[in-house]
Amino acid sequence: MAEKVWTGDLHIHTTASDGDEPLKVLLAAKNANFDFLAITDHETIDGYNKVEEVRKKYGIDILLIQGSEIMSPNAHIVALDIHKDISGVGTDADVCRRIRKEGGFVIAAHPVWPEFKSSYWDKKIFHKLVENKEVDAVEVINYSAMHGFEPNRPVFDFYEEMSSKGEPFSITVGSDAHDSGRIGKCKLFVWAEELSGNLNVSSSLISVESFKFYKLGNRQIFDKEIQVKNSLFKDEINYLDIWAKLDNRKEVFNWRKKIDFAPCVLINDSFKIDDCMNNLSKANAIRLETVKMDGWKGPKDLNAICYLMWDKKYFYVIVDVTDDIFYQPYTILFTTFMGDSIQIGIDPFFSEIMVYKGYDGVYEVTLSSTSEGHKIHKIQVPKASGEVRGEMGKNAKLDVIKRNGGMLYQASMPFEYLKPLCPELGKTFGFSIIVNDNDGLGRKGFIEWAGGIGDKKSPALWGTATFVKG
Numbered sequence: 001m002a003e004k005v006w007t008g009d010l011h012i013h014t015t016a017s018d019g020d021e022p023l024k025v026l027l028a029a030k031n032a033n034f035d036f037l038a039i040t041d042h043e044t045i046d047g048y049n050k051v052e053e054v055r056k057k058y059g060i061d062i063l064l065i066q067g068s069e070i071m072s073p074n075a076h077i078v079a080l081d082i083h084k085d086i087s088g089v090g091t092d093a094d095v096c097r098r099i100r101k102e103g104g105f106v107i108a109a110h111p112v113w114p115e116f117k118s119s120y121w122d123k124k125i126f127h128k129l130v131e132n133k134e135v136d137a138v139e140v141i142n143y144s145a146m147h148g149f150e151p152n153r154p155v156f157d158f159y160e161e162m163s164s165k166g167e168p169f170s171i172t173v174g175s176d177a178h179d180s181g182r183i184g185k186c187k188l189f190v191w192a193e194e195l196s197g198n199l200n201v202s203s204s205l206i207s208v209e210s211f212k213f214y215k216l217g218n219r220q221i222f223d224k225e226i227q228v229k230n231s232l233f234k235d236e237i238n239y240l241d242i243w244a245k246l247d248n249r250k251e252v253f254n255w256r257k258k259i260d261f262a263p264c265v266l267i268n269d270s271f272k273i274d275d276c277m278n279n280l281s282k283a284n285a286i287r288l289e290t291v292k293m294d295g296w297k298g299p300k301d302l303n304a305i306c307y308l309m310w311d312k313k314y315f316y317v318i319v320d321v322t323d324d325i326f327y328q329p330y331t332i333l334f335t336t337f338m339g340d341s342i343q344i345g346i347d348p349f350f351s352e353i354m355v356y357k358g359y360d361g362v363y364e365v366t367l368s369s370t371s372e373g374h375k376i377h378k379i380q381v382p383k384a385s386g387e388v389r390g391e392m393g394k395n396a397k398l399d400v401i402k403r404n405g406g407m408l409y410q411a412s413m414p415f416e417y418l419k420p421l422c423p424e425l426g427k428t429f430g431f432s433i434i435v436n437d438n439d440g441l442g443r444k445g446f447i448e449w450a451g452g453i454g455d456k457k458s459p460a461l462w463g464t465a466t467f468v469k470g
Contacts, residue, residue, distance in 0.1 A: 108138045137171060264468065339436070
């Protein structure tokens with residue numbers, strides 16, 4: 001069997017210590033196209049059990065590794081593939097030995113921190129642990145600590161020193177994510193025939209002894225110089241630029257950062273859009289919390305919660321809008337956004353590794369309640385989809401219920417009108433949403449989730465959604 005590339009992160013925190021919610025962690029990892037993930041909460045392995053429970057509930061296909069981050073007297077040690085809590089066992093070396101005794105794998109976490117936070121690592125102790133082979137691998141880049149190359153140079157210099165002696169140590173990287181927005185910022189690439197059962201972390205899978213970057217698009221492996229830096233484009237703050245130098249040529253790849261992510265929850269065949277309020281408990285709410293308007297008076301002026309659901313035929317978008325004044329005098333395709341309405345962005349071609357080519361690869365859909373009826377308009381379609389702009393086909397349905405202080409929008413959009421987006425468990429697609437406000441004196445502005453629709457048309461700023469089980 002030929003080797004494949006697998007990607008993941010070996011240093012993640014959850015609410016079992018000081019990290020994020022399990023579902024957010026899993027969706028962020030899925031959106032990053034991860035194959036494996038190590039849950040390493042401080043001083044406890046309980047985080048793994050909670051994440052595994054949520055993973056099974058939503059049918060998210062990712063291999064989880066049980067572990068924890070242990071604070072020894074002078075260091076932070078990541079222990080992988082352990083199945084009981086380890087703490088209070090003596091010296092730094094004692095902690096490493098106890099982890100191995102329990103069958104675990106020992107990683108020295110963020111050893112560069114002595115340059116900045118003296119309470120976490122002692123450089124001499126770090127060197128001694130490595131030289132005495134008390135650790136199995138060293139985290140050469142920790143995104144949450146110091147994620148650039150230059151601050152981590154002392155670790156790389158030590159690696160070169162040990163290599164010159166014929167004793168190179170295994171290296172790894174980790175996001176050390178305490179909030180899910182950092183997941184995907186730092187990736188570990190490993191080569192193996194398959195990942196099954198519990199990842200055998202003591203194998204060569206994470207013994208990455210040279211810098212390699214695997215471009216999924218044309219399956220080329222770069223083993224030369226790799227640099228990661230923030231984008232120079234101020235408006236595109238969601239980009240990381242990865243420069244891979246190979247044979248004196250420069251290839252540039254843009255990695256899309258997810259600023260938001262959401263579950264799109266599978267519902268059963270008996271689901272009725274007209275009775276959607278009884279089904280919303282099955283979906284996780286998306287709260288539109290970014291306000292882009294002058295004179296906003298608070299949630300009673302404009303507020304919204306969105307729910308995403310799916311089945312084999314339909315993509316459902318339910319938006320519960322609080323709005324003190326409803327005003328929608330517009331009816332024509334490209335004008336309804338100027339009144340009270342909703343704009344949705346859907347990117348069926350979403351890819352974690354991509355060079356963005358423009359707004360002609362996505363859908364933009366408006367939902368509006370007009371004097372001519374409730375309308376679902378496609379105002380932008382992907383060129384490659386074969387779809388055309390205009391009112392969505394006859395099988396699409398929008399119900400709008402006017403209530404005291406707001407509106408409830410219930411949209412059912414057949415996947416046949418959103419090609420090539422298809423209902424596939426675990427699939428991730430780009431998504432963004434805004435709610436427009438007009439109180440009768442012109443468009444006041446909007447509230448949004450993610451971005452990239454109202455201020456500027458930029459799917460690079462969109463969030464993502466993932467099809468998960470109910």
